Amino acid sequence: MRGLMQDRPLTISALLPRVESNFGHKRIITGGAVETVLTWNEVAPRIRRLTRVLESLGVPAGARVGTFAWNSHRHVELYVAVPSAGRILHTINHRLFSEQITFIVNDAADDILFVDRSILPVIWPLVPSFHKVRYIVVMDDGGDMPIPDDPRILDYETLLDREADGPLDDVVTDEYAAASLCYTSGTTGNPKGVLYSHRSVVLHSLLLLGADVFALSENDVVAPIVSMFHVNAWGLPYAVMLSGSDLLLPGTAMAPKELVSLLSRHRATFSAAVATVWRSLIPMLADHDLSSLRHIACGGGAVDDALSSTYENAIGIPLTNAWGMTETSPVVTTSRLATHHAGMDREARRLLLGSPGPAVPLTEIRVVADGVEQPRDGSSQGELQVAGATIAGAYFGSDAATDAFTADGWLRTGDVATIDERGYLRIVDRTKDLVKSGGEWISSVLLENAVMSDPRVQEAAVIGVADAHWGERPLACVVPHPGVDLTAEDVRAHLRGRVASWWIPERIEMMSEIPKTATGKWSKQALRQRFADSPGDSR
């Protein structure tokens, strides 16, 4: 017997009426050379006109609409209009290698692209390699890149001006319909597409409002520094449509000085960024009032405790962690202090908040080794697997590998983890980042953290390198703070007593910067390429 409740689908199209009814006065602020402040009352008609632009340009239902754009109100307009009108929003990272961009645009068969003018120089040279793209709509974000004289190039504001306001029509009513597409950065093989549904986007947004998740409220000023071309900027642009928070977007103002100024002037209360960005802001903390911040989240890997401690000392709150990936919408866990943590001292609390934490509602996690689910005891290790309505069940496109999912439909994350008896997740390492030395596992993450606990160290990354005797040995790449003299022996001295003696690397490479991936994570692939040709012998 079915329940007798109203049949109201969970769709992105249903978010806009709510935001207009309750939050028309709330703001979307976009940083940049010219800072813009728009209310939803101003943005909503632009969103509706944008759905008509898609119609006028003949973008077929279900077609992919690619975006190369910073975090801006225009990108928000696309976020809402494209899925609402039954097309699929395909956000693309313009910092990928050219070959990857071409692969992604063609694999998705993008019909049309929306490109920020400041990003056009990167994309325009690649256009000849795009098979299906019919139009490139340029969004003027203040860059001075000359617009090529080409019939395929259209102007965003001109297109909007041509359309009249009116109700959204042909809105999506099937919550399982595809809403948006994002490719994983893919450290090996070709990037793989994750195709979110309206349902998964709305449920994930609702989760972010939860008191023990991000507790997004009407009183918040939410500042996603994480890119809107990367996992929907953690879903935050959609979540504020439910919470009514002001949305503060950096636009092109991504330099550390500009970011801190934005956060401070607009009294941001919540922000999310990767560690590299948080680290870059440190020199500016003393000169800006950031007392409005109540929650700062750090994703893309374990939180460096020295970094978190710097924030706790400078602005009164430590960094918090969240675990997720493109395949998981992304938020699977968020760190938080529970009742059983009462009485912890400041350092222990900070370390706990720097760990992934328990899974959010509707989401299940487990660790599996040799096909067997491991005990939730905080020490049994296995591959982390994830299930839930906001978790990918398959990949989109030509390279849709199937070994990423278990027979019972869980996502295999490739991370090695433990879960304790209260559901707290600890990531031990990426499977491929574990170093197997003499038959024993060394966690590169734990070793990196131990190196970085030295206040003289700015960044450190550990990889495994072939070793004639041990099979594999850890190699540490270490970046000292500017002006600091640091030797490999200093690093080893610091490590003694902090890690098992057999973990201490024989090879320590001092460098001025760790190479980064397009999403700002350390590129262990680049480090491996650099050091793979010099196997050692540590007998």
Place this chain on the structure above:
Amino acid sequence: MRGLMQDRPLTISALLPRVESNFGHKRIITGGAVETVLTWNEVAPRIRRLTRVLESLGVPAGARVGTFAWNSHRHVELYVAVPSAGRILHTINHRLFSEQITFIVNDAADDILFVDRSILPVIWPLVPSFHKVRYIVVMDDGGDMPIPDDPRILDYETLLDREADGPLDDVVTDEYAAASLCYTSGTTGNPKGVLYSHRSVVLHSLLLLGADVFALSENDVVAPIVSMFHVNAWGLPYAVMLSGSDLLLPGTAMAPKELVSLLSRHRATFSAAVATVWRSLIPMLADHDLSSLRHIACGGGAVDDALSSTYENAIGIPLTNAWGMTETSPVVTTSRLATHHAGMDREARRLLLGSPGPAVPLTEIRVVADGVEQPRDGSSQGELQVAGATIAGAYFGSDAATDAFTADGWLRTGDVATIDERGYLRIVDRTKDLVKSGGEWISSVLLENAVMSDPRVQEAAVIGVADAHWGERPLACVVPHPGVDLTAEDVRAHLRGRVASWWIPERIEMMSEIPKTATGKWSKQALRQRFADSPGDSR
């Protein structure tokens, strides 16, 4: 094109694994002659065994399982086990008139009943009138009612003891399947059934976790005083399975002194009750430490500001309001202070928190007059209508009236309301509670509040009575505080300047108590019956 996310239904059956994985150590406390404290680790196996009891007793899939029970861990076990096992939980208010109970049990065609021993005296005499009931399972809550010697009577604990623990089997996987059934109290006509789905229960639970709704957190001790036989106790027992809050249930300890003691000793942080209960606790506030309470919600009607003020003075926080009905799961709005309320003084804040507030996510409200949606301007009145995935779309059972729903599928609430430009709802009155005097509407709610703003008044209810001249005139029923001398003229003197002069009632009846409905609201029906035979002439 469908999204490629995992197909994970939103079901009550999926809540139990989560609560065991993360919150097995969290507690369900049940008050009563013998107070019990159980953890979810203890309750979960009982829930699984209970699903096997249903199987052993031959309760068919989809059959209704009736409950007559207080708020207790046993009732929680039924809340989870019955829907998880594909049967439909049917909670029944034992305080209804006998005829209504018989109607409801037969209309639902209950196959089996679970009855608290302390309630058995009310139910047992009615059993001969129940057409389909095969078994009555008695749950011993400390009452001394002798158990009748009848083969249909079974003992709850004995049945549980007979079953072995094991995985839930035959769990529901269709989120649209019916989960539970609750009849409206029905002031006119027969009670009507609302048939909730797994989906609506899970979504509603998720909403309650929202920062701007009830912000339920693992750190909370949630105390639903609102009955579990009434709209799922606002969904709180399900919500704590997502949030991990401790659950504090009064059991039979419903006397004001016992309630305050429970809230105080167990450091409750959140509680929900109707005004009558909050009012009854006042004499005990001074003697108990209730400083742990962070949010106290008052449902079932507008918040009496004098009552709220008493709480603000006594324990530091005012009462908050929430609007809903059985048909709406129930929470549709929750009061809260938004950014645009900054700078309000204490009294204005309290009045605002005593008003319904804006709609929660996923839920839409509108006011309609003469078939036309009215402007959201805070003054245009019309019937409040509600839409959303947690709102009933039809009634269950034989008396399933259809005029309660609009052609476009919205629920007609029968309340007259306004909505302002920021979505804040104000209930003007029940349509049938408006008094039409000389062609102009008088709001009985506003008039009641004006009478109750007199500190000498304990309770007041206003009804319309026929009047030879004006068509209808308001009649005020007023209960002074014990020991206070108060005359009708005193009441009128208080009203002068507070309401329009033509609102001031000619007829004011002093009484010692306002009759209540089975759900603790004022029974305007009883008052009308009492005074309808004496029409006035107020020329």
